[in-house]
Amino acid sequence: MKIIYLDHHATTPVDPRVLEAMLPYFTEHFGNAASRSHSYGSVAEEAVEKARTQVADLLSATARDVIFTSGATESINLALRGISNFYRERGNHIITCQTEHRAVLYTCQALENNGFRVTYLPVDEWGRITLDHLEAAVSKETILISIMFGNHEIGTLQDVEAIGRIAKSSGVFFHCDATQAVGCEAIDVERLGVDILSLSAHKIYGPKGTGALYVRRKNPRVRLSPILSGGGQERGHRSGTLNVPGIVGLGQACEILKTSRKTEHGQISKLRDRLKEILEQHLDGLQFNGHPEKRLAGNLSVSFADVEGHSLLPKLADTIAVSAGASCTSAIPEPSYILKAIGGAGAMAQATIRIGIGRFNSKKEIEIAGQRIVAAVRELRTAKSPQSVDCSDPASDVRH
Ligand SMILES: Cc1ncc(COP(=O)(O)O)c(C=O)c1O
Structure with missing residues (x-):
């Protein structure tokens, strides 16, 4: 059976309409x-x-305000x-926050080493x-606020509009990842008061x-x-030959979103709510992380009491693709820096999975995934003998 993909925060499959738009730019239009x-x-x-x-239209911006890069990491840098x-x-x-992506945090660290x-x-x-x-936190020395939109x-979604107002009234630039x-969210850079914004096609x-x-490019x-x-x-x-097929694909992906985002948001939230319902119906000792309403449509971050750190993921791997909410940099799995920042540094935070539902997931897949998670958690709680995890692989700490 095909493994059900529920890791859309890590990456998404290319939409066939996007691929179709891109293909001619690899071959006949290769200029x-x-x-x-x-x-x-x-x-x-x-x-x-x-x-x-197409990208500008999705953001209610003008085309001249858009620069193409190799992805969000480069945009953020x-x-x-x-x-x-x-x-x-x-x-x-510079002002940022503890739960930003590492592309922001590590760039800030590099700037600190450079006198900021x-x-x-x-x-x-x-x-x-x-x-x-x-x-x-804003002072006369502040030049930039960098706060992400959705974690x-x-x-969790930040109050981007309010942050934009504070930035504007303080005369400080506002970057939003x-x-x-x-x-999944409507983005209007004028209404939100965002001065600079990063995004990624994948x-x-x-x-x-x-x-x-x-x-x-103006005001300010x-x-x-x-x-x-x-x-x-x-x-x-941004010097460098443009990745024309990639850029065409990003444009097409934005155009599709412009027309389908609202409907899709509704459908994906329903699937997310259904999965949450299945877990709540059949399991106790659950903790859902992040804001209960102000959140990305497809995200479900859930911690399970009495389940050891990474023992859950190997049990699920033959049926569903999800990701861990813990980093595996030492012999004992640690809660991620994000769970620590929201105060979940205890045992609950260790058995956490991040589920990301996407455009092509069906109701049936969600039902199967829900049942599979319930069964795996029950098994682990009964056995109480966690599978060992190889924490020596530093790649297991990469967060997307
Ligand atoms: C919030 C956030 N910012 C930045 C990035 C980096 O994106 P990319 O993989 O396109 O460099 C990611 C994904 O890994 C992300 O989730």
Whole structure:
């Protein structure tokens, strides 16, 4: 039987409509979008500009504000390093939060090593920052606030609009990592007051290796020091030959979302609620992590009492693909930094799974997955003899 894929926060399958749009750009339309002297180049350039409009439309932005990158990690690096280095004379303080993706956290650490001061705001039990904390952290030296839209592990959505207001009234740029949220939440950069925003194609049924960075060009204009030197593509912001098929795929993925996001959000939330219901009906000792309402549609992060750390995943692996809520960097599995930040550092946090439901999951798959999880948890609780896990593999700590 095919393993049921419920790990859509890690990556999503390419939508067949996206693949179809991309294919001609590998073969007949293979031109370099920067080759102005012939039609191979102009065909590729037209395709890139169409995709730029498709991405901008999803964000209620203008096409000239969109830069193509290799994915959210690069977008985030360009946003954080680019702003910090450009505005270094203006101030050296950055505000972010403890539950950001490592692309943000480790970039901030690198900036700290380079003379910047970073405030890592704590979060409440649901994983939300407190707006008072944010306001109190802003100083004359602050140049950038970087807070994510939706969390990749516990699904919590931040109050992006309120953060945007605080940033605007303080004259500080606001970067938002919307990598997980862009597939399910309506994003209007004007309404939300976001100045710079990162996203990735492979989280929204597009190809891996392509992303985008929205960079506001007026009210206020955001300027960036590039992090890559070279041919000056993307108006000097991001040198390197453009990945035309990938960009076409990202554009198509955004266009599909523009028309289907709302309906899909409803369908996926229903499946998520049904899975939660199955678990609640048949198991006790459960804890659902993250905000109960303000959350990504497909996310379910659940901790099981009396189940040892990583013993659950191997039991599920032949039926469903989900991911762990713990990091496996030592002999004893530790709760992830995100679960620790919301206060779940105890035993409950150790047996945690992250479920990410997506566009192509069916009701039947959810029923099977629910039953399988219930059976596995019951078995483990009865046996009380956890399977050992090889924690020596550092790759097991990679978070998506
Ligand atoms: C919230 C968040 N930000 C950033 C990233 C990095 O995205 P990418 O894999 O496209 O570099 C991910 C995924 O791993 C993510 O979930």
